[in-house]
Amino acid sequence: MSDAIKHECGIALIRLRKPLDYYAQKYGTPMYALHKMYLLMEKQHNRGQDGAGLASIKIDTKPGTEYIARYRSVKTKAIDAIFGKISEKYGKLLRKNPEAAKDVDWLRDNLPFLGDVYLGHLRYGTHGENSVDNCHPMLRENNWRNRSLAVAGNFNMTNVDELFNVLTNLGQHPKQKIDTVTVLEKIGHFLDEENQRLFDYYKPDHNNEEITHLIEENLDLQRVLRRACKDFDGGYAMAGMTGYGASFVVRDPSGIRPAYYYVDDEVVVVASEKPAIKTAFGVDYSQIKEITPGHALIINKNGTTSEREVLPALEKKSCSFERIYFSRGNDPEIYQERKALGKLLCPQILKAINHDLENTVFSYIPNTAETSYYGMMDGIEDYLRSYRKQAITEAGNDPEKLETILSFKPRVEKLVIKDAKLRTFITDNDHRDDLVAHVYDTTYEVVKKGVDTVVVIDDSIVRGTTLEKSIIKMLDRLGPKKIIIVSCAPQIRYPDCYGIDMSKMKEFVAFRALMGLLKDNNKENLAEEVYEQCRQAAGTSAFKEKNFVQALYEAFSYEEVSAKVAEIVTAKGIQAEVEVIFQTVDSLHEACPNHLGDWYFTGNYPTPGGTKVVNRAFMNYMEKSEARAY
Numbered sequence: 001m002s003d004a005i006k007h008e009c010g011i012a013l014i015r016l017r018k019p020l021d022y023y024a025q026k027y028g029t030p031m032y033a034l035h036k037m038y039l040l041m042e043k044q045h046n047r048g049q050d051g052a053g054l055a056s057i058k059i060d061t062k063p064g065t066e067y068i069a070r071y072r073s074v075k076t077k078a079i080d081a082i083f084g085k086i087s088e089k090y091g092k093l094l095r096k097n098p099e100a101a102k103d104v105d106w107l108r109d110n111l112p113f114l115g116d117v118y119l120g121h122l123r124y125g126t127h128g129e130n131s132v133d134n135c136h137p138m139l140r141e142n143n144w145r146n147r148s149l150a151v152a153g154n155f156n157m158t159n160v161d162e163l164f165n166v167l168t169n170l171g172q173h174p175k176q177k178i179d180t181v182t183v184l185e186k187i188g189h190f191l192d193e194e195n196q197r198l199f200d201y202y203k204p205d206h207n208n209e210e211i212t213h214l215i216e217e218n219l220d221l222q223r224v225l226r227r228a229c230k231d232f233d234g235g236y237a238m239a240g241m242t243g244y245g246a247s248f249v250v251r252d253p254s255g256i257r258p259a260y261y262y263v264d265d266e267v268v269v270v271a272s273e274k275p276a277i278k279t280a281f282g283v284d285y286s287q288i289k290e291i292t293p294g295h296a297l298i299i300n301k302n303g304t305t306s307e308r309e310v311l312p313a314l315e316k317k318s319c320s321f322e323r324i325y326f327s328r329g330n331d332p333e334i335y336q337e338r339k340a341l342g343k344l345l346c347p348q349i350l351k352a353i354n355h356d357l358e359n360t361v362f363s364y365i366p367n368t369a370e371t372s373y374y375g376m377m378d379g380i381e382d383y384l385r386s387y388r389k390q391a392i393t394e395a396g397n398d399p400e401k402l403e404t405i406l407s408f409k410p411r412v413e414k415l416v417i418k419d420a421k422l423r424t425f426i427t428d429n430d431h432r433d434d435l436v437a438h439v440y441d442t443t444y445e446v447v448k449k450g451v452d453t454v455v456v457i458d459d460s461i462v463r464g465t466t467l468e469k470s471i472i473k474m475l476d477r478l479g480p481k482k483i484i485i486v487s488c489a490p491q492i493r494y495p496d497c498y499g500i501d502m503s504k505m506k507e508f509v510a511f512r513a514l515m516g517l518l519k520d521n522n523k524e525n526l527a528e529e530v531y532e533q534c535r536q537a538a539g540t541s542a543f544k545e546k547n548f549v550q551a552l553y554e555a556f557s558y559e560e561v562s563a564k565v566a567e568i569v570t571a572k573g574i575q576a577e578v579e580v581i582f583q584t585v586d587s588l589h590e591a592c593p594n595h596l597g598d599w600y601f602t603g604n605y606p607t608p609g610g611t612k613v614v615n616r617a618f619m620n621y622m623e624k625s626e627a628r629a630y
Contacts, residue, residue, distance in 0.1 A: 008257070008326045008499045009136075009154040010047030010122035011239045012040040013270040015247055017303040020114065021104040023266075030104045031090065033118055033267075036280050038083050040269070041120045043276035045079065046328055047154075048122025052078035054086075055137040055150045056115035058108065059245035059301060067145060068243055069112035072135040079122075086113050117241050117299075121152035138180055140188040141243075146215050147195050148243025151184045154257050154272055155236030158497050158609025158630045166231055179234070187228040187240060194224050216244040221298050222308040225250050229310055233609035235319070235498030237291070239270060245301045250310055254317040254606040255293030256498045256597055258327075262288050268299050275330050285332060293318075317597035317606035319499065320588055324489050325459050329371050340591035341488040341583060342375030342457060348581045349376070350383060352484050353453050357384070358408070361447055361480075363415035365458040365471065372488045373457050380410050413446045415478075416456060416471065449479030454576075460489035461580070462502070464509030467569040472578060482577040485569075490583045490601040491561055493553060495629060497613040502600075503629040505549075505621040513564035517556050520564075526552055531622040534615045544608035549618045553603075558584070 023032035053072035121136035136152035157179035235256030294313035364373035617629035
């Protein structure tokens with residue numbers, strides 16, 4: 001996408017179901033799980049460039065032996081830093097004790113990360129500073145290992161204030177008012193309560209050491225998660241490990257955030273994306289399953305695995321924007337969806353170029369839009385096949401005309417090239433725009449000046465800043481008659497609060513277009529009316545039930561908003577006519593029929609907290625407040 005926004009975080013979990021010496025004998029190394037975890041995390045690197053973390057648990061270690069280990073890093077190559085540190089420890093240990101190289105039990109006791117359960121996380125921070133303290137997994141340690149907990153997740157909660165109050169009402173004193181801490185402490189609280197319940201139950205007939213083992217064998221993680229998650233409002237895929245070795249991954253009831261798993265007799269694997277599991281373990285896609293919304297995949301201490309309901313599943317609203325942009329495109333379903341998105345735009349494109357393919361050059365803005373570009377060109381070829389049939393009939397037996405018809409191909413060129421080495425921070429604010437304008441470069445002398453139309457497809461248009469400051473200026477230098485920017489995603493009109501930090505309305509070019517249309521048509525009073533409705537509803541149930549901002553968009557057609565966006569992103573001095581085409585919501589649903597989470601585009605939020613966020617975000621805009629809406 002031309003406008004950089006934050007990605008989703010990624011999670012990875014591996015549970016070994018055999019003793020370590022099994023993997024050492026079969027795969028030639030006791031580091032089997034660590035090698036696989038490295039692959040799982042690297043293949044999800046698209047989900048986290050701000051930092052990474054890894055934790056492991058050893059099951060049934062002797063007292064006095066470290067059973068939980070964790071490394072986190074915010075270095076540029078955080079994954080390499082973490083696994084390099086582990087590898088360094090492993091090498092140093094073997095250099096000091098070369099005779100122990102094949103003694104798996106000794107290695108397990110002495111190498112911190114040689115465990116049975118592994119939890120990895122890739123962080124793409126949505127807010128707050130990028131520090132190691134903000135990296136997952138987060139730990140809640142206790143001398144009773146069955147009360148220790150590590151949690152990592154891909155989530156945002158919309159009701160952090162309420163969750164914080166729940167914890168304080170329980171008598172806790174959370175160290176921070178952020179969703180990561182509140183989630184950890186809330187799950188931890190009910191894990192403590194479940195431990196205490198079982199302890200009291202077994203106390204009359206057993207000593208404390210016996211009770212510890214009985215708790216580990218009988219602790220009900222489903223019950224813990226049911227009680228912990230009942231107040232959560234947000235999108236989440238949360239993974240956790242207990243100190244005694246049981247683990248879980250729980251998914252929100254609407255399935256907003258993704259989570260997939262694979263199980264065989266050797267391992268249980270969970271990741272945010274299917275291709276990571278496919279690549280790391282070489283399994284068929286048909287063997288990789290999706291965790292059911294509202295359920296938890298629970299892996300007991302003994303390795304038995306099951307999906308259990310935690311909260312009643314709601315209508316599935318898995319995020320469609322994730323499919324368009326965030327996820328890796330080598331997932332076969334996502335690949336086909338992105339191609340379909342491109343193809344479904346063809347009727348609008350053909351209308352915009354007046355079906356003049358001879359004087360049109362097609363291209364894309366790298367790299368995530370490339371697949372949609374292929375779909376767009378498939379659609380153009382479909383149109384050409386129909387056109388050729390009619391043209392051949394009209395040409396009769398004229399060989400020259402027939403040759404022209406049969407040999408014609410759409411003109412495709414690599415017009416847009418990103419110069420990843422250009423650093424815009426080397427200059428001051430007054431001169432930065434000039435550098436930004438040159439972050440992208442182009443291929444010259446392939447466009448007929450004053451004749452050709454240039455069609456460039458992008459996966460989405462969020463802020464429009466890069467279009468205005470760079471891409472349209474760059475394309476205009478080629479001298480085209482017209483520039484058409486095509487977005488695979490519909491107009492991004494509303495904030496997201498379930499995974500990325502897009503909560504300020506003024507940042508969306510579609511919203512800026514809306515406010516411009518209100519001004520142009522002397523309807524600014526409508527914004528004041530909606531603001532007053534929000535203000536009066538604040539603090540009531542209506543604030544979470546009705547998206548008041550939708551009424552503003554209803555005052556204008558989809559095409560009017562698109563035209564205003566084109567006006568906004570057309571900088572002074574641009575000679576070519578500029579048009580912006582957005583995907584329609586109906587076509588989005590046609591391309592991604594199983595992923596109907598479209599709140600970015602429609603304002604139809606799957607949780608009450610989402611509706612509260614959009615109303616609060618609009619109030620912040622009207623009040624000129626820079627405060628976060630959640």
